[in-house]
Amino acid sequence: MKNAPLTRVTGTLLMTAFLVVTLAFAVQGTFETRAQIASTFSHQAQIQQAQIELEELLRLQIDEENSLRGYSLTRDPFYIAQYRQAAAGYDATQASITKMLSDLQLSDVVKLLDSYGKLQTQWRAEVAAPILRNPRNRLVELDKRNKLFSDYETRTVAAIRMALAGEGSALLESLQSQLDRSSYLRAFWVLGFGVLAILFNAYGSRLNRELEQERTITEILQQAFRSESVPLPHCEVGSAYVSATNHLAVGGDVFDVYRLSSTQALILIADVSGKGVDAAVLTAFIKFMIRAIALRQRDPAAILSEFNLAFSRAVGNPYLFVSMFVGVLDTSTLRLKYGSAGHDCAYLRDRGGVRQLAVTGPVLGVMEEPFSTETIDLEPGDTLVLATDGLTEVRNRAGKQLLGRGAMELIARLGPHAQQLADEVIEHVRELGGNRLRDDLAVVAIRVLDTERGRA
Amino acid sequence: MRKAVPMLLVLWIAAALPALADCRVHRGDRVVLYSTTDDPSVFIWDSRARLRAYYAASFDEAQAMLPHALVVDPGTHADVISCVPGYVESPLFSQPDDAVGVAITSGPQRGVIRWVLGSDVRTMPPAHR
Numbered sequence: 001m002k003n004a005p006l007t008r009v010t011g012t013l014l015m016t017a018f019l020v021v022t023l024a025f026a027v028q029g030t031f032e033t034r035a036q037i038a039s040t041f042s043h044q045a046q047i048q049q050a051q052i053e054l055e056e057l058l059r060l061q062i063d064e065e066n067s068l069r070g071y072s073l074t075r076d077p078f079y080i081a082q083y084r085q086a087a088a089g090y091d092a093t094q095a096s097i098t099k100m101l102s103d104l105q106l107s108d109v110v111k112l113l114d115s116y117g118k119l120q121t122q123w124r125a126e127v128a129a130p131i132l133r134n135p136r137n138r139l140v141e142l143d144k145r146n147k148l149f150s151d152y153e154t155r156t157v158a159a160i161r162m163a164l165a166g167e168g169s170a171l172l173e174s175l176q177s178q179l180d181r182s183s184y185l186r187a188f189w190v191l192g193f194g195v196l197a198i199l200f201n202a203y204g205s206r207l208n209r210e211l212e213q214e215r216t217i218t219e220i221l222q223q224a225f226r227s228e229s230v231p232l233p234h235c236e237v238g239s240a241y242v243s244a245t246n247h248l249a250v251g252g253d254v255f256d257v258y259r260l261s262s263t264q265a266l267i268l269i270a271d272v273s274g275k276g277v278d279a280a281v282l283t284a285f286i287k288f289m290i291r292a293i294a295l296r297q298r299d300p301a302a303i304l305s306e307f308n309l310a311f312s313r314a315v316g317n318p319y320l321f322v323s324m325f326v327g328v329l330d331t332s333t334l335r336l337k338y339g340s341a342g343h344d345c346a347y348l349r350d351r352g353g354v355r356q357l358a359v360t361g362p363v364l365g366v367m368e369e370p371f372s373t374e375t376i377d378l379e380p381g382d383t384l385v386l387a388t389d390g391l392t393e394v395r396n397r398a399g400k401q402l403l404g405r406g407a408m409e410l411i412a413r414l415g416p417h418a419q420q421l422a423d424e425v426i427e428h429v430r431e432l433g434g435n436r437l438r439d440d441l442a443v444v445a446i447r448v449l450d451t452e453r454g455r456a
Numbered sequence: 457m458r459k460a461v462p463m464l465l466v467l468w469i470a471a472a473l474p475a476l477a478d479c480r481v482h483r484g485d486r487v488v489l490y491s492t493t494d495d496p497s498v499f500i501w502d503s504r505a506r507l508r509a510y511y512a513a514s515f516d517e518a519q520a521m522l523p524h525a526l527v528v529d530p531g532t533h534a535d536v537i538s539c540v541p542g543y544v545e546s547p548l549f550s551q552p553d554d555a556v557g558v559a560i561t562s563g564p565q566r567g568v569i570r571w572v573l574g575s576d577v578r579t580m581p582p583a584h585r
Binding site for chain 1: 491493494495497498499515518519522525526527546547548
């Protein structure tokens with residue numbers, strides 16, 4: 001299921017590609033069929049024209065023979081003119097048919113036509129010429145040769161007729177066969193597409209169901225992992241969170257503003273090495289464990305020490321560490337006690353400007369060293385700004401990091417209200433990074449309100 | 457009735473078979489000769505084998521056979537002496553043609569006995585005999 005969206009996208013792309021290919025194949029098939037039919041009809045028309053001209057050729061041949069016969073019987077020169085006219089017509093028609101058949105690449109028929117022409121030429125030389133020279137010369141031997149030529153010309157014409165008719169039939173059969181092949185191929189293709197579409201649809205429905213289940217589980221888990229902040233007396237609390245994993249509202253950063261009692265609040269911000277869902281699981285562990293420890297003891301150094309011990313034992317991964325800021329704020333006295341386990345993104349904005357809160361111990365999960373607690377008395381108007389390293393390590397387009405100094409300059413010029421400040425930090429980091437975040441970023445801002453009760 | 461129909465069919469086929477194998481003319485028939493090719497005059501051959509060879513020969517082979525043939529004008533009369541059904545074959549014939557032995561009874565070749573192609577022979581109507 002991990003790759004289900006990828007599978008789905010790939011499948012959709014493949015199906016779309018297949019659909020496009022199928023449509024192109026169908027359209028191309030339509031044009032191809034049209035071209036085949038047009039070509040066949042054109043060839044058929046040319047063959048029919050050749051057949052018509054062949055009959056004309058035969059008529060001219062008989063005309064030649066009859067003119068010669070007429071001259072032989074009457075000696076009238078009129079028949080000589082008729083004979084010559086028919087002979088010229090025969091030669092022209094034969095040339096025309098030869099060209100037409102050559103264009104159609106019917107070489108066998110062209111050979112037969114050539115034989116026919118040679119027979120006629122031979123007849124002119126061996127039969128017609130002696131009679132034209134002397135009409136009285138009509139001997140029995142000439143009659144026999146005339147009959148021989150006539151028989152063979154008749155046979156050759158019959159052979160040409162059969163060959164042309166055969167070509168016509170072969171053309172139609174070839175067209176029929178091409179159309180059949182094309183139709184079957186396209187039918188199978190479309191059928192294949194239909195079957196694939198049905199299978200894909202079934203698979204897609206299954207994926208949808210599984211994705212829906214996964215989404216429900218994710219939403220429930222996100223609810224558990226989400227960082228939280230609650231309103232505190234005499235303070236404004238603002239927070240913002242943005243994950244480097246775009247479509248998830250969870251990541252490796254966590255913050256928590258949790259009321260331990262009516263006057264005391266736990267303030268937590270931590271950054272787990274790593275990001276994504278795996279890191280988010282750890283953040284849930286951190287959030288609830290720190291709450292549990294803080295409910296028993298309020299000293300941040302003790303909370304960090306106890307957590308460090310438990311974390312090392314529970315996680316057992318030497319490459320996993322956590323930077324953490326834990327503060328306990330007394331809202332009646334506005335006294336903040338805090339411990340910082342390698343978490344340097346903690347700032348106080350007061351009348352004097354912005355200053356970084358000192359780190360009081362190493363990151364958690366690496367070594368068992370003591371942590372210390374620092375105390376700050378907040379004044380009305382002071383703002384505690386806690387963030388994760390997504391703020392200081394953000395790079396501008398030139399590749400330069402913001403770092404602690406840049407972060408302090410940024411905080412100094414942001415809006416006065418806590419939520420406004422948190423939102424502006426996120427907005428600024430987005431702008432600086434070109435709308436792309438390389439790391440998760442959590443921001444918590446707590447501003448002490450200017451009120452009499454704050455000093456009570 | 458059930459037996460009569462097949463029997464009639466057998467009788468009809470039996471009657472038709474000899475007719476299919478039979479000549480179109482018979483001994484003693486008076487006939488007129490003319491050809492349906494472009495030249496209506498008719499070759500008459502000195503042997504039926506030569507007649508058959510002519511229709512299977514190339515042009516050059518046929519030329520060499522011409523001394524064995526006479527040519528008679530269309531309309532020449534003849535009497536049928538014998539007939540061999542389906543003896544002459546050619547790729548251009550839809551079915552084999554008969555070889556007909558004839559004695560010429562008119563024209564310059566009167567009295568000559570030769571062989572002629574079956575389709576060049578037409579039976580004369582009784583009024584013209």
